[in-house]
Amino acid sequence: MRVFVPISVGGWDRLFSRWDILAVLLILGLLVFLGEASRHLFEPLAELQRTPPSLDPANLPEYAARTTLRMLVAMALSLLFTFTYATLAAKNKQAERILVPLLDILQSVPILGFISVTVVFFMALAPGRVLGAEFAAIFAIFTSQAWNMAFSFYQSLRTVPTELIEASRNFRLSPWMSFWRVDVPFAMPQLIWNMMMSMSGSWFFVVASEAISVGNTTVTLPGVGSYIALAIEQQNLRAVGWAIGAMLVVILVYDQILFRPLVAWPTASATSRNRAPSCRARGCSTFCAGRASSIGPCGRSRRCGGACCCRGIRTMSKPSGARRGRGPAGSRSNWA
Numbered sequence: 131m132r133v134f135v136p137i138s139v140g141g142w143d144r145l146f147s148r149w150d151i152l153a154v155l156l157i158l159g160l161l162v163f164l165g166e167a168s169r170h171l172f173e174p175l176a177e178l179q180r181t182p183p184s185l186d187p188a189n190l191p192e193y194a195a196r197t198t199l200r201m202l203v204a205m206a207l208s209l210l211f212t213f214t215y216a217t218l219a220a221k222n223k224q225a226e227r228i229l230v231p232l233l234d235i236l237q238s239v240p241i242l243g244f245i246s247v248t249v250v251f252f253m254a255l256a257p258g259r260v261l262g263a264e265f266a267a268i269f270a271i272f273t274s275q276a277w278n279m280a281f282s283f284y285q286s287l288r289t290v291p292t293e294l295i296e297a298s299r300n301f302r303l304s305p306w307m308s309f310w311r312v313d314v315p316f317a318m319p320q321l322i323w324n325m326m327m328s329m330s331g332s333w334f335f336v337v338a339s340e341a342i343s344v345g346n347t348t349v350t351l352p353g354v355g356s357y358i359a360l361a362i363e364q365q366n367l368r369a370v371g372w373a374i375g376a377m378l379v380v381i382l383v384y385d386q387i388l389f390r391p392l393v394a395w396p397t398a399s400a401t402s403r404n405r406a407p408s409c410r411a412r413g414c415s416t417f418c419a420g421r422a423s424s425i426g427p428c429g430r431s432r433r434c435g436g437a438c439c440c441r442g443i444r445t446m447s448k449p450s451g452a453r454r455g456r457g458p459a460g461s462r463s464n465w466a
Contacts, residue, residue: 156387163195171261175349178260183356185369190357190376197340197353198380200264201332204271208328211272212279212321217309220287230284237277241335244273249342263342263349270339275328282324286317322392329384333377354380 170177183193219229249266256262290313298308336355341348350356354373361369 164199171259171264172256173260174258175260175263178263178350178352183350183352183360185357185361185364185366187369187372189352190354190372193353193357194376194380196351197336197355198384200268200339200353201271201329201336202384204268204275204332205325205329207268207272208276208279209325211276212283213314216280216284217287217313220284233277233280233284236273237281239273241270241273242338245270245338245342260351263351266342267339267351267353270335271332274332274335275325278328278331279321279324282320283317286320287313290316318395322389325392326389329389330381333381 183189215229215233219226219233245266248269252265252269253262255265294312294316298312303311336353337359338355340351340353340355341359342351343349350359354376358370358373361367361373
């Protein structure tokens with residue numbers, strides 16, 4: 131006797147896997163941590179002096195999470211800066227003459243030079259509050275990430291193949307769509323690797339960014355950098371070892387959660403394009419392999435995987451007045 135399981139019960143194993151449940155738990159934990167961290171942003175700076183950093187290893191998970199959050203916020207700001215600054219330098223010849231040398235000068239300035247000049251400005255944005263010190267720390271980390279990423283994206287935009295540019299013009303893509311459909315996908319592999327390098331390089335400046343000196347006052351933010359600074363001050367090698375171990379764990383975690391999927395994403399996209407039907411072999415542009423919007427050359431909606439586009443190109447390539455038939459040698463003509 132066969133037993134039929136209802137769809138509402140038997141489909142749960144297909145709707146949710148253990149990785150989905152883990153992702154939901156991670157997102158909920160991140161939201162709770164963000165809410166808890168934002169609650170301390172508007173506290174007065176005197177609260178940081180009442181509760182100075184401790185070398186207790188039990189505090190390292192919280193310190194590591196706070197430092198990682200500052201680095202991720204700085205990474206998001208670096209991406210925004212990269213997409214705007216590098217694009218303007220690559221697309222505008224007049225702006226390129228100013229922006230590229232300026233970026234080279236900014237890259238050569240030491241991180242401590244930025245902190246000494248800008249810390250007063252950021253502290254004045256939220257006077258007497260922890261938020262101003264957080265702004266200064268995030269900006270210090272930002273300066274260790276942004277320049278490398280901007281140069282990488284600028285170089286990629288300057289080397290976009292002419293075929294892709296011509297294809298975007300043939301499909302009448304707007305500058306906004308051309309940026310996200312052509313420029314960003316082409317530059318993404320190199321940009322991702324530079325993001326990884328920038329994220330790794332920012333670990334060298336967490337000590338300077340989380341221990342900020344304003345006049346005779348030193349503002350110490352809770353984090354791995356302030357933990358290492360306190361351990362060095364007290365010459366506690368065991369605490370330094372604990373901090374290095376926490377850094378290794380954090381690097382492994384965001385490498386698996388963030389950078390591994392980002393590195394695999396361009397490879398998976400290229401593989402899916404290579405698996406498209408024989409559109410690319412017939413001379414179509416790379417847009418035929420995807421689901422590009424708007425209308426194909428044949429005048430029909432290109433919801434198909436590029437076959438309609440190929441038919442349109444073959445039709446357009448056929449000379450006017452020519453008849454489909456056999457050539458002089460008796461073979462059927464093939465229109466490319």
